[in-house]
Amino acid sequence: MAAIDYTIPDLIRHHTEILFIGINPSSKAPKKHIGHFFGGRGNCFWKCFSECGLLDGIYGPLDDVYIHNKYNVGFLNLVPRATASCKSLARDEILLRVQQTLAKIERFKPKLVCCVGKFVYQHLIYSPRGKVAFGIQSTVFPWENGQGASPVFLMPSTSKIGIAYSEDDKKR
Incomplete structure (x- = not known):
């Protein structure tokens, strides 16, 4: 199957309950x-x-907009461009998108940011090395004008490359 190039627009609004970042x-x-x-x-x-x-209920990828509207859950990708592997992403592209993602968190003020995988979390905190545990983090992402901050939850990657973690680990 040939790889297909596309992007996915963000699904985010002000005060989203949970913002999942892939x-x-x-x-x-x-x-x-x-x-x-x-x-x-x-x-x-x-x-x-x-x-x-x-x-x-049970939902799938085609339900992302429905979930966004019904549950006030947001979704965005650190880099919206599709690739076969995150290894195809250039360092400069990631750094630019990190700045843009942090600006979106600051502006939209999600109640909780959930980083789907260590890659996302470590890049958002500018620390691509080192051990981090899954779960709630001590890191928070501040909102504009000092109006508060979004706590951060780190979950395992749900892609096939995160196969080292069980589905039970990923549900927590």
């Missing part, structure tokens, strides 16, 4: 999932999110 879309996503968050082959985000107790 790395970037998969260029190998099934055709019907193109343009939707966490739609790559083997990505278990939607299964885990549906079973973690925060939603009232």
